[in-house]
Amino acid sequence: MITPARKLNARGWQGAWRLTTACALTTLTLTALAACGSPSAPGAGSRDRTASTTVSAPPRPATLAPGPAGLTPVFKNAPRTPASTTPTVALTFDADMTADQGPRAAAGERFDNPALVRTLRREKVPATFFMTGRWAEEYPAQAKDIGRDPLFEVANHSYSHYAFTDRCYGLPTVPASRMRADMERAFAAFRKAGVEHQVPYFRFPGGCYDKRSLRALAPGGVTAVQWDVVSGDAFATDAGAVARQVLDGVRPGSVVVMHCTRSAAPTTERALRTIIPELRERGFRFVRVSEQIRAAGVRG
Numbered sequence: 001m002i003t004p005a006r007k008l009n010a011r012g013w014q015g016a017w018r019l020t021t022a023c024a025l026t027t028l029t030l031t032a033l034a035a036c037g038s039p040s041a042p043g044a045g046s047r048d049r050t051a052s053t054t055v056s057a058p059p060r061p062a063t064l065a066p067g068p069a070g071l072t073p074v075f076k077n078a079p080r081t082p083a084s085t086t087p088t089v090a091l092t093f094d095a096d097m098t099a100d101q102g103p104r105a106a107a108g109e110r111f112d113n114p115a116l117v118r119t120l121r122r123e124k125v126p127a128t129f130f131m132t133g134r135w136a137e138e139y140p141a142q143a144k145d146i147g148r149d150p151l152f153e154v155a156n157h158s159y160s161h162y163a164f165t166d167r168c169y170g171l172p173t174v175p176a177s178r179m180r181a182d183m184e185r186a187f188a189a190f191r192k193a194g195v196e197h198q199v200p201y202f203r204f205p206g207g208c209y210d211k212r213s214l215r216a217l218a219p220g221g222v223t224a225v226q227w228d229v230v231s232g233d234a235f236a237t238d239a240g241a242v243a244r245q246v247l248d249g250v251r252p253g254s255v256v257v258m259h260c261t262r263s264a265a266p267t268t269e270r271a272l273r274t275i276i277p278e279l280r281e282r283g284f285r286f287v288r289v290s291e292q293i294r295a296a297g298v299r300g
Contacts, residue, residue: 061153061199062294064223071214072202077228078253078292087252088287088295089279091120092128092227093260093268094203095143097135098171099160105138112139113260116269117146123276126151128289129260130203130225131195133159133186140193147195153288155201155225159185164216168208179216199290201225207257225289227257231271234259239270246275250284255292 064073
């Protein structure tokens with residue numbers, strides 16, 4: 001959700017969830033056989049970065065019930081928990097790439113941020129990545145790697161990163177007749193890249209939406225996810241200022257919007273080095289958006 005200022009339809013995502021579950025169950029079965037003395041699979045042990053993370057069949061992602069008149073529901077943050085309960089916070093990262101930015105990528109501009117992903121893994125911080133389909137096409141290996149990690153889940157940020165309303169920070173506009181197709185094209189790009197942990201959530205480019213766009217996406221069965229904490233990392237050059245803005249804004253149940261694009265948010269990874277330990281010191285537990293929505297007591 002890069003802005004100059006500060007920044008599946010239902011069958012499709014259900015099928016992706018079933019595939020993810022089947023893969024996870026297969027992993028568990030192979031692990032059990034290995035423990036009983038079965039020979040190791042070829043290349044076993046070549047990747048150990050998730051060794052400390054328990055891999056289990058994921059629960060079906062929670063979703064909100066449709067809004068008034070059947071509109072796509074919108075989620076902003078989880079309920080504020082009482083002081084006696086461990087507070088949670090969801091860090092979300094927009095993997096932005098606009099449909100017309102291919103020439104810039106070909107010229108060497110980087111819209112990815114592998115160092116940020118490594119930091120999250122090193123610190124064992126769950127996160128939700130809102131990925132555009134165009135980003136997944138440009139970086140399919142990274143999309144697959146993120147989408148296979150049990151720490152993470154991948155949600156939809158449109159295919160094109162064009163606006164779903166008029167006058168949204170100067171972004172080109174998707175016609176209402178093409179909005180659902182644009183969203184479904186992104187899910188298709190995820191599947192083609194091999195993303196496993198897809199969730200039926202959608203973030204509007206620029207955070208801009210109206211009744212028309214909510215109506216257009218409703219048949220897709222997604223929940224629109226906004227945020228209650230803006231990191232201010234878009235085009236920022238001061239990592240300390242980004243960290244302070246996040247730390248000043250986080251409350252129990254918060255959803256923080258950040259970015260994982262080096263060219264447009266170059267200080268985010270450095271800001272995380274302050275944000276993560278400070279929030280842990282305050283007693284916060286990091287969760288994915290799916291857990292925040294489930295905590296709201298909605299359908300799963």
